[in-house]
Amino acid sequence: MHKALADTARSLRHDARHNPFRRLPDRTVSIQNRLDCKTRKTKQEEQNAMKKIQINRAKGHAKNGKGFYIALACGLLAVGAAAWFGVTAAMRKLEVNPPEVSTPEISNQETDLKLPADTPITLPSEEVSEPEESTAPTTAQPDAPAKSTAFAMPVSGDVVNAYSGEKMVKSKTLGDWVMHTGTDLAASAKTPVKAVSAGTVSAVETDDLWGCTVTIEHANGVISYYANLGDDIRVTAGQSVKLGDVIGTVGETADIERAEESHLHLGIKQDGEWVDPVAFIESKK
Numbered sequence: 001m002h003k004a005l006a007d008t009a010r011s012l013r014h015d016a017r018h019n020p021f022r023r024l025p026d027r028t029v030s031i032q033n034r035l036d037c038k039t040r041k042t043k044q045e046e047q048n049a050m051k052k053i054q055i056n057r058a059k060g061h062a063k064n065g066k067g068f069y070i071a072l073a074c075g076l077l078a079v080g081a082a083a084w085f086g087v088t089a090a091m092r093k094l095e096v097n098p099p100e101v102s103t104p105e106i107s108n109q110e111t112d113l114k115l116p117a118d119t120p121i122t123l124p125s126e127e128v129s130e131p132e133e134s135t136a137p138t139t140a141q142p143d144a145p146a147k148s149t150a151f152a153m154p155v156s157g158d159v160v161n162a163y164s165g166e167k168m169v170k171s172k173t174l175g176d177w178v179m180h181t182g183t184d185l186a187a188s189a190k191t192p193v194k195a196v197s198a199g200t201v202s203a204v205e206t207d208d209l210w211g212c213t214v215t216i217e218h219a220n221g222v223i224s225y226y227a228n229l230g231d232d233i234r235v236t237a238g239q240s241v242k243l244g245d246v247i248g249t250v251g252e253t254a255d256i257e258r259a260e261e262s263h264l265h266l267g268i269k270q271d272g273e274w275v276d277p278v279a280f281i282e283s284k285k
Helices: 002-016 026-096 277-284
Strands: 159-163 166-169 177-179 183-186 193-196 197-209 212-219 222-229 246-249 263-272 273-274
Touching: 026 177, 197 222, 222 246, 263 277, 273 277
Parallel strands: none
Antiparallel strands: 159 183, 166 177, 183 263, 193 246, 197 212, 212 222, 222 263, 263 273
16 A cells, blocks of 8 residues: 555656646645655654664673673682682691701811921910019007907905995995995905906006006906006006906005005996906806
């Protein structure tokens, strides 16, 4: 049917071209318009189809390009992961089985160094310097008291007046009650008086009451006092004495005890306190 209509339309167009003044019937014009409209629609559909094809091709290219990059990224990730696993495995292997480091063996054999028999061996000489003698003047030092702790009585006489301590006794010379802080030992004039122990003479004096006196310092805070001595004292201050050394003789120089028979007055202090001389000496024998 379309073909017939198309033939009719071509025939009418031919007549119109050769006889332009001839008017085409209305029905023929309507058919022609429908054919032209259909033709245009067909061309439009063909154009739309071509556009769809082009759009699909473009999408396909885009999808192909995106897929390529995704594939490339996946490949790079796979390569990196493989490298990481390889390095990790190698490090673990090194930790488990560390490489053996060979150390050179040191021979324990001694090396003999032999010298010719006639080679002289010279050792360095050390100079020993002799100490120089000091030319500085030496200062004489006082004799230190001996450390002996032995004691003995200075004379062999009996006790005339005993040690009273804090007890008051009546003095024949003064006629009054006094404390007797020492012991009077009977001895005739000129009887040698000996040191009761080793020590150092600290004082040789003449007292207004006790006459000629000698004081000796001993070890352990002990001090001995000898009074009523004669003028012939044989020691000096600073002199060291030994037990039994004669320091003088019995005299009659103590005015405070002049009414008593001839005797030696002996007093002893220990740590600054008066003690009984006889009892102290007996305890040290």
